[in-house]
Amino acid sequence: MVERFKPIRFSRAGIRGLKASATIAINDRVREMWDAGRNVYHLAFGESRFPIHPKIAAALGANAQRRSYTSALGIAELRRAIAEHYGRRFDLDVAPERVVVGPGSKSLIFSALMALGEEIIIPQPSWVSYGPQVHILGKPVTFVPTRPETNYELELDVLEERIHDSRQNWGNPEVFIVNSPKNPTGTVMRPEKVEALAGFARDHELMVLSDEIYALTLFSTIPHVSISQFYPEGTVVFGGLSKSLPLGGWRVGTAIMPREKGGKALGQAMSNIASNIWTCTPAPVQYAALIAYSGDPEIEEYIEICRQMHAIRTKFLYRTMNRLGVPCVEPAGAFYIYPSFERWKEQLAARGVHNDNDLAFHLLDRYEIATLPGSDFHAAQDFCLRISSSYIDVATDEHADRLLAAFMDDPNPERFIRDHHPRMQQVAERFAQFVAELKHEAGEPDTVPNLAVV
Ligand code: GLU
Numbered sequence: 001m002v003e004r005f006k007p008i009r010f011s012r013a014g015i016r017g018l019k020a021s022a023t024i025a026i027n028d029r030v031r032e033m034w035d036a037g038r039n040v041y042h043l044a045f046g047e048s049r050f051p052i053h054p055k056i057a058a059a060l061g062a063n064a065q066r067r068s069y070t071s072a073l074g075i076a077e078l079r080r081a082i083a084e085h086y087g088r089r090f091d092l093d094v095a096p097e098r099v100v101v102g103p104g105s106k107s108l109i110f111s112a113l114m115a116l117g118e119e120i121i122i123p124q125p126s127w128v129s130y131g132p133q134v135h136i137l138g139k140p141v142t143f144v145p146t147r148p149e150t151n152y153e154l155e156l157d158v159l160e161e162r163i164h165d166s167r168q169n170w171g172n173p174e175v176f177i178v179n180s181p182k183n184p185t186g187t188v189m190r191p192e193k194v195e196a197l198a199g200f201a202r203d204h205e206l207m208v209l210s211d212e213i214y215a216l217t218l219f220s221t222i223p224h225v226s227i228s229q230f231y232p233e234g235t236v237v238f239g240g241l242s243k244s245l246p247l248g249g250w251r252v253g254t255a256i257m258p259r260e261k262g263g264k265a266l267g268q269a270m271s272n273i274a275s276n277i278w279t280c281t282p283a284p285v286q287y288a289a290l291i292a293y294s295g296d297p298e299i300e301e302y303i304e305i306c307r308q309m310h311a312i313r314t315k316f317l318y319r320t321m322n323r324l325g326v327p328c329v330e331p332a333g334a335f336y337i338y339p340s341f342e343r344w345k346e347q348l349a350a351r352g353v354h355n356d357n358d359l360a361f362h363l364l365d366r367y368e369i370a371t372l373p374g375s376d377f378h379a380a381q382d383f384c385l386r387i388s389s390s391y392i393d394v395a396t397d398e399h400a401d402r403l404l405a406a407f408m409d410d411p412n413p414e415r416f417i418r419d420h421h422p423r424m425q426q427v428a429e430r431f432a433q434f435v436a437e438l439k440h441e442a443g444e445p446d447t448v449p450n451l452a453v454v
Pocket of ligand 1 (some may be wrong): 021023024043044046047106127128129183
């Protein structure tokens with residue numbers, strides 16, 4: 001029940017049932033706990049926390065005078081640099097006119113969801129804000145479950161079935177969100193699946209919103225292939241500087257419009273939305289972002305270094321779960337793992353933990369580990385947690401500087417974790433303790449593996 005404050009009256013549209021973004025809320029909460037002197041292992045937020053590259057920092061300083069509004073779609077130079085970046089890095093033939101720059105990919109996804117279609121198809125699990133954005137817009141959602149057995153890839157027969165069911169109920173699913181590398185599972189869609197999905201979307205005349213923000217944070221042998229490679233006339237590709245470079249707070253998002261006339265019309269619609277809501281992306285940030293998209297060898301090398309550090313840290317957490325016997329699909333990109341604790345459902349119930357939300361609270365309360373429950377990610381299965389490697393041992397700028405220096409000095413993964421990740425090792429020990437207790441309560445053989453070895 002929401003209290004009433006005269007004369008403030010809340011609007012029904014959008015706000016009713018809308019919660020704060022789970023990622024932003026937990027990040028604020030952990031910071032408050034830290035400020036209050038509490039020890040919390042922050043595994044709940046996905047932000048690249050490594051140091052800013054000096055060339056990028058200098059570019060922002062040099063452009064502080066850029067104080068005029070820019071075009072809603074972004075400055076021409078940046079749109080051109082982004083188009084070239086997509087050609088160079090992803091082999092996509094993109095004309096600069098197809099590029100839209102916005103204050104974070106979040107705002108661009110929202111404006112595309114506003115501009116397009118009647119009903120939105122969202123995979124389960126998937127990023128926390130897709131559902132709430134659609135809710136704000138008052139559009140219906142068709143959820144499509146995915147499973148760990150199939151690496152959380154979308155299954156075409158399930159998709160077909162869900163679309164059919166929705167249509168039987170007067171629904172009209174027209175827009176469909178895909179995300180690879182995927183938040184919250186860290187999994188990557190195989191190229192053959194990407195191609196099959198493109199064919200499916202074309203056959204069903206669905207628009208695809210392809211969130212590829214983690215495309216350069218990949219660490220498997222599976223290459224990143226954009227669905228727009230196979231379906232350029234019906235795909236919007238989203239990206240930005242928040243993940244491959246440590247620039248989340250800069251809010252630089254990009255969207256590549258579909259090819260052909262429809263794409264042009266969508267670009268116009270997104271421009272109309274942007275110009276009436278946020279006007280433009282901050283000008284100094286746009287000019288400074290030019291260097292990030294320039295292909296400068298030093299910046300490209302830094303993206304690669306960041307990728308390798310994310311890979312080592314994320315794989316360590318994955319191996320920890322693996323050794324403890326916690327079911328978890330192997331991550332292939334981003335900085336997330338998505339283990340399931342369902343196996344100990346009964347033991348958890350005896351502790352008063354009845355779902356993944358309770359489980360996340362329990363871990364924070366009893367073990368000082370902050371995670372996010374799968375249900376925040378529209379999960380289809382209970383008792384999953386999203387665990388992010390990105391904050392641990394780099395919570396302060398000094399730590400981030402030291403960690404980068406250590407990696408540059410010796411990139412050996414084993415020593416990198418062992419000698420420079422004290423909190424990562426502590427949190428692994430805490431998970432080991434938690435799981436050992438559950439196993440004990442379940443009467444399972446209690447073998448606590450040696451976690452010191454990477
Ligand atoms: N995408 C990041 C995450 O999933 C954080 C930023 C956000 O959600 O807006 O944790």
